[in-house]
Amino acid sequence: MSDLRLAELDADNLPAVIQIPPAVGEKAYVAPVAYSIAEAYVTPTAWPRVILDGDAVVGFVMANWDPDNEIPAFRGGIWRLNIADDAKGRGVGRFAVEEVAAEARRRGYDEITVLWNPAPDGPEGFYLRVGFQKTGELFGETIGTRRV
Numbered sequence: 001m002s003d004l005r006l007a008e009l010d011a012d013n014l015p016a017v018i019q020i021p022p023a024v025g026e027k028a029y030v031a032p033v034a035y036s037i038a039e040a041y042v043t044p045t046a047w048p049r050v051i052l053d054g055d056a057v058v059g060f061v062m063a064n065w066d067p068d069n070e071i072p073a074f075r076g077g078i079w080r081l082n083i084a085d086d087a088k089g090r091g092v093g094r095f096a097v098e099e100v101a102a103e104a105r106r107r108g109y110d111e112i113t114v115l116w117n118p119a120p121d122g123p124e125g126f127y128l129r130v131g132f133q134k135t136g137e138l139f140g141e142t143i144g145t146r147r148v
């Protein structure tokens with residue numbers, strides 16, 4: 001049984017959230033959560049959320065809502081997504097995508113975007129599985145777009 005929900009960052013969940021891989025300095029296709037939280041602190045359009053299963057921290061997702069951005073791929077969608085190793089493969093990532101899609105609908109968006117590294121061992125298979133289609137490239141990354 002899972003009881004998934006999103007929560008805002010707070011002093012209670014922060015210590016567990018920043019333990020989610022990758023560690024600072026580790027080579028990975030996504031930034032460490034501590035780095036994302038620092039970016040959120042200086043980016044007013046960032047929307048960072050902790051993913052909880054009951055009271056357990058199982059992931060971190062950060063969206064960005066910036067409808068006037070000159071780059072269409074940066075107007076609204078998933079900026080970061082990190083699932084705890086022991087929570088992978090049981091629908092937590094899909095839940096986070098659906099929650100971002102729901103927030104996008106509330107904000108009046110028709111679609112959301114995400115950028116991913118196209119490496120074979122990267123997250124491309126996941127994003128295609130949860131409804132994104134490849135719609136371009138930017139800075140060597142693949143742009144994925146999904147209707148909401």
Ligand SMILES: CC(C)(COP(=O)(O)OP(=O)(O)OC[C@H]1O[C@@H](n2cnc3c(N)ncnc32)[C@H](O)[C@@H]1OP(=O)(O)O)[C@@H](O)C(=O)NCCC(=O)NCCS
Nearest residue numbers: 030081082083088089090091092093094116123125126129
């Ligand atoms: C990629 C990641 C977010 C997936 O999260 P997850 O919780 O393990 O994924 P889910 O269990 O919700 O999977 C949803 C579907 O995608 C599929 N899937 C998950 N990872 C996949 C992959 N690497 N390749 C192909 N399909 C994949 C699942 O089989 C599942 O399919 P189903 O619904 O038919 O059963 C997670 O593995 C992760 O945090 N990876 C490291 C960080 C990263 O790459 N983040 C994204 C950066 S943009």
